[in-house]
Amino acid sequence: MAFDAGKFLKTPDLESFDNLKKEELVLLAKQLKLVFKVSMRKQIIKNLVIEKLVDAEILGEEALELKVENVDAFKLKQLELEHELRLKELEMKERLEMETRKRKRR
Numbered sequence: 001m002a003f004d005a006g007k008f009l010k011t012p013d014l015e016s017f018d019n020l021k022k023e024e025l026v027l028l029a030k031q032l033k034l035v036f037k038v039s040m041r042k043q044i045i046k047n048l049v050i051e052k053l054v055d056a057e058i059l060g061e062e063a064l065e066l067k068v069e070n071v072d073a074f075k076l077k078q079l080e081l082e083h084e085l086r087l088k089e090l091e092m093k094e095r096l097e098m099e100t101r102k103r104k105r106r
Contacts, residue, residue, distance in 0.1 A: 005031035012058050018066050025049055032056075035086040044079055 003024040022042040053059040
């Protein structure tokens with residue numbers, strides 16, 4: 001049976017989350033609209049998804065225990081910088097689109 005990210009989010013289960021494959025984590029990350037690359041290691045995607053699910057109160061804070069801590073600090077910093085860069089790119093694109101719309105109105 002194919003993994004259904006929407007169904008999982010309606011009835012989250014910590015044990016089944018811990019057993020998700022990378023492909024399933026990718027589907028879940030996309031459903032949560034996370035900015036990431038599919039080429040990232042499973043552990044990094046899993047950590048991103050856990051943080052988002054806990055922040056959104058979909059899973060309780062006990063889920064933080066599932067975070068993979070063996071990802072070295074360099075990888076985490078790289079991920080953080082990539083994420084910040086993507087957000088800045090999206091902000092700039094949005095501003096450019098707004099300016100273009102304003103010019104067209106004039």
